[in-house]
Amino acid sequence: MASSAEYGQPRSPDDYGAGCPRWMDPEGKHGKVIVLSLKAANDGVLPKNHPFTVGKSIQSLIGDCYTATTEAKGSKYIIKVRKQIHATKLIEMKKLFDGTLVEIVLHPNLNYSRCIVNCPEVNEMSQEEILAELASQGVTAVRRITKMVDKVRINTPSMVLTIQGTTWPQYIYFGALRVATRCYYPTPMLCFGCLEYGHTKARCQSLPRCQNCSAQEHKSDECKETSNCLHCKQGHKPIDRNCPIYQRENEIVRMKTDQGLSFAEAKKLYDSRDSAKSYSNVSKRLNVQLDSKDKEIAGLKVELAALQNQLTAVLNELKKRTYCQCQTKEGSQDKKKDRNKRAKEVSPETINGSDFRQPPLKKVTGGDSGNTEENKNQLTAAQTTIMETSGTINSDTNNDYMSITDESETETLVITKKGKKKIQRHTNGHTNQ
Known part of the structure; x- marks a missing residue:
């Protein structure tokens, strides 16, 4: 932010940490932050209702233009104001409104900031000489950054400057040179004895x-x-x-x-953000897992639909084959029933009284006609065509045999109950077998 130093005039240390230049804020409402420390005097303790007691005591002096936090497990208060007059009033306050003795001083650490500058033109100057030249700009300490070269420690152009105020300026003037500043981050405080953090x-x-x-x-x-x-x-x-x-x-x-912030405040803030990050990371990880599961479920659904289609096709094919087998079996059963029916119709029990039509048997002369191959063929033909025979059918009362005589009454086919067959020929009133 613009200030008098950026226009060629010396910069006042009071401008450091201000929310705006002093000429824009004559009342100092947006001035630099001043950090105070409040604790009980004479190593005493604050009252049990100290948040309300301290708040009412400060408000009675300067109003609501301050912020406060605790440190050292609630035994001390960090108070931040932006007006010097408010800081003076609070430093002069010796007791709370309930009579508790307190001590308010400038905070020993939080009223200073550190930055790094790089100016090789002053390498030959000592730290004390540089501090004397920069003291008018609010610099309270200078520390060279050194390095080891061939086991010899030499100076580098970089320096760590400690500046009064809660923020550091954008530039530091080394005489005629304007040098830019950058933030200095100290390393974590690690003890090289017990290896614990927090002390040296x-x-x-x-x-x-x-x-x-x-x-x-x-x-x-x-x-x-x-x-x-x-x-x-x-x-x-x-x-x-x-x-x-x-x-x-x-x-x-x-x-x-x-x-x-103080280290305790920064630690609380980090822990709260770390918890939020952990929850966010868990949520993101769960969302990724859920997405992968959804994709896996979708793929399984596609595979299941394909398997169902294949199963349906197989079931349909089985139904067709079963239907064909049933039709074939029914046809075979029908044919068997027809054969049984026809056999019953030509049996001696059912053939009596039926109308058969049998063509005239061929007359065979010479030899034993009942034993010739031709007569056997005629008998077989007579048996297979017996349903079509139109001759006369006779049988005895006990159905022991059945005789079929042709229309010319020249030949008679005799079928016994045991299935034996013989042909009788009638010539001039005589019967020959």
């Missing part, structure tokens, strides 16, 4: 651990075990930057820096 080795009160296997029984240079992470229990060193716990801590630090 200088303030560690725990037993040291091996930086390879996380054990406390031996030193790191004596370790012969496989790598084991203390935090995620995976097979890598606990100081590995690819560790998911390290990446989580790094993300919290970035969130803290970008939004000007």
